[in-house]
Amino acid sequence: MSTKKATASHPEIPEKAYKNIPFLNSPDARMIRMLSEYLEPLSRFRRKRIKDTVVFFGSARNSTLKEAEGRLRKAEQAVLSLSKKRNDPRRMKKLEGDLRSARAQLKMAHYYEDAVKLSEMLTRWAKEISDHQGQRFVVCSGGGPGIMQAANKGAIGANGLSIGLNISLPHEQYPNPFITPDLNFEFHYFFMRKFWFVYLAKALVVFPGGFGTLDELMEVLTLLQTGKIKKRMTVVIYGSEYWKRVLDFDYLIEAGAISRDDMKLFSFADDPETAFKILTRELRKNYYNDHE
Secondary structure: OEEEOOOOOOOOEEOOHHHOHHHHOOHHHHHHHHHHHHHHHHHHHHHOOEOOEEEEEOOOOOOOHHHHHHHHHHHHHHHHHHHOOOOOHHHHHHHHHHHHHHHHHHHHHHHHHHHHHHHHHHHHHHHHHOEOOEEOOEEEEOOOOOHHHHHHHHHHHOOOOEEEEEEOOOOOOOOOOOOOHHHEEEEOOHHHHHHHHHHOEEEEEEOOOOHHHHHHHHHHHHHHHOOOOOOOOEEEEEOHHHHHHHOOHHHHHHOOOOOHHHHHHOEEEOOHHHHHHHHHHHHHHHHHHHHO
């Protein structure tokens, strides 16, 4: 690979290593790629003067209330239409499954709307205390759909900055349209993405979700429990009905797997107003002097 052709008087000039794309994409350059996923975001955050973030975790599968209602109507109509024919039990079984799924998604849709509202409230509040030294408590999400999109949508609705830390997946997770363009990131390595979630965060809001959300929640709680996170971090678990069914904290205490004091690592909230009150109270107490 070269940039200049050889001549009679000069030999071929080889490509510089940092321009050698096949090398940079090879296993030998893995450490360089890892380092890039630290240094490139760091550079952008500094340019935007972002001092800290409030991170929203939650399911990528949640949709708006309007979308969920539309999906349910469509599922109900499909079941009704096929039931009149009474000649395709296998198809009916699938449609009934789709109907159950649509009902469940409608039940979860209010979390999307709540995330939009909470993000907007937090962004308006944070803009009031930001100054020339930097942007305070900027909303940050995983950059994809669902609760992630809701968080970014709320921040943009309040005319604030909106961070999206997206991840390349086998089934592509495309960035949602509510991310500030200069703060739209695409990661290859999960651990580097997780690093950036935690490094700038002063608070986390954990909405209902699946494996990914559980992974993110448990990793942060583990780091807090073991003292690996030294800074003061406010964790709000949103949706107590959901989370207390998914995670039986009382049984963990009863079994001796965690202590009762570990429950002080987080708070529950079931509406945007309560979550906002907890977050702003703790952020003011722990970090408002940084502003002053």
